[in-house]
């Protein structure tokens with residue numbers, strides 16, 4: 001019995017194509033090889049394998065069961081006090097690791113339980129982590145027949161499925177399923193869907209008319225947050241990336257997979273290029289299979305953007321720590337897969353990107369004066385940008401990934417801090433009384449964070465349209481020029497003192513044909 005299950009748990013089996021399908025940032029390849037020794041061995045004996053230089057060192061992401069603390073993608077930096085929070089420095093690091101780093105992934109792996117158990121090879125299987133926050137299954141049937149007669153558009157609905165609409169041929173642990181279905185909210189867990197999982201009378205994936213469609217490729221079913229807002233939408237992508245790590249196996253990062261968005265609205269977003277990091281196929285939604293019964297050979301229900309104590313929206317993060325390997329790896333993975341070029345520098349100036357807004361609120365009223373005050377500083381190279389639909393998203397990423405300091409007032413555009421270089425700093429001009437949002441995101445990404453503290457040195461203009469808690473976000477602002485210069489200097493001084501920044505500058509030599517490094521235009 002145990003043996004059979006073990007074989008099923010090896011989720012997606014063999015690397016079907018050649019090494020080009022690995023498509024990871026070169027620095028991630030050793031982790032991939034360590035996790036997949038059979039592929040490493042294949043590469044070792046294959047004269048054509050282009051990744052031979054990555055075979056020597058064993059590297060662990062940090063969620064593998066045989067990994068030891070310290071020997072992982074990265075250890076959190078915790079220069080801040082731990083007293084009053086936890087007993088020891090290690091506890092502090094480990095708490096951060098579990099809250100916002102690969103320790104979070106490890107926790108999910110530890111929690112995985114088989115809820116519907118196969119007896120024979122072709123049977124179905126369903127396994128989930130606690131509260132049904134991540135699930136995956138094989139030979140699962142979903143019956144979308146009822147959608148055909150449903151008039152209302154579907155988004156954030158919890159009644160897409162009803163009893164019997166999802167199931168498999170396996171031994172269902174109903175008691176455990178009921179127990180785990182306790183986070184019933186659209187973006188918190190898969191409870192609203194998986195609670196209706198039922199045992200089928202026979203195996204569905206035989207051509208007896210059960211399945212109108214059989215999907216051979218792995219399919220990610222996605223319930224997504226607000227696609228117009230980069231902060232929220234990237235919560236979807238970060239959780240999808242974390243879920244890839246949960247897949248296990250050589251094909252864990254494959255893009256030969258499908259994505260089915262759990263809405264009837266046709267997906268549209270300024271950030272839609274980001275999907276190319278995850279799938280080479282067009283996106284599906286609930287219209288795609290309306291009225292049909294679909295049988296999934298492999299289906300994944302990834303971690304969700306609004307899980308309780310999830311990532312990264314409202315994540316409680318322990319005081320004093322920063323630098324999550326998970327966020328670092330996500331950043332590098334996205335930049336690599338989306339082919340964002342990182343340019344060699346032609347001078348030693350600090351590249352400052354000033355995010356300007358063309359929205360109704362949080363305009364910087366004296367932006368010209370602020371920019372004027374630094375334009376003669378020859379240590380700086382300042383670029384003012386408006387990240388709106390006039391700049392394609394990949395171009396925006398390119399600008400951010402080639403900046404040393406990102407400056408901007410509170411707003412979703414600051415989510416670009418995820419894609420800054422490791423040595424970078426972000427200067428949130430004013431947090432508009434939302435103190436943790438970007439400060440914590442910067443901590444997770446491991447970039448330095450500076451913000452305005454002295455509210456006497458700024459002034460705001462409001463209209464009467466908004467009262468209450470969020471009123472500070474519905475205003476325009478003017479900033480004291482000297483204080484602006486002082487805080488900007490704090491950010492640029494930080495950058496200058498980073499060894500990784502100095503090393504990067506020293507790579508200015510033109511014959512250096514390193515990885516993704518390109519000549520500056």
Ligand SMILES: *[C@@H]1O[C@H](CO)[C@@H](O)[C@H](O)[C@H]1NC(C)=O
Nearest residue numbers: 016017018019020021022048
């Ligand atoms: C490897 O696979 C890719 C994509 O399937 C294909 O384009 C490429 O030609 C293959 N390369 C070799 C050397 O077979």
Ligand SMILES: *[C@@H]1O[C@H](CO)[C@@H](O)[C@H](O)[C@H]1NC(C)=O
Nearest residue numbers: 143144145146209210211293
């Ligand atoms: C799918 O659901 C419909 C009604 O909602 C039902 O009539 C049909 O038999 C179901 N299909 C399968 C294969 O269970």
Ligand SMILES: *[C@@H]1O[C@H](CO)[C@@H](O)[C@H](O)[C@H]1NC(C)=O
Nearest residue numbers: 360363461462463474475476
């Ligand atoms: C902020 O400035 C913009 C652009 O000038 C203007 O349209 C908006 O009404 C202003 N908002 C407030 C709250 O004053």
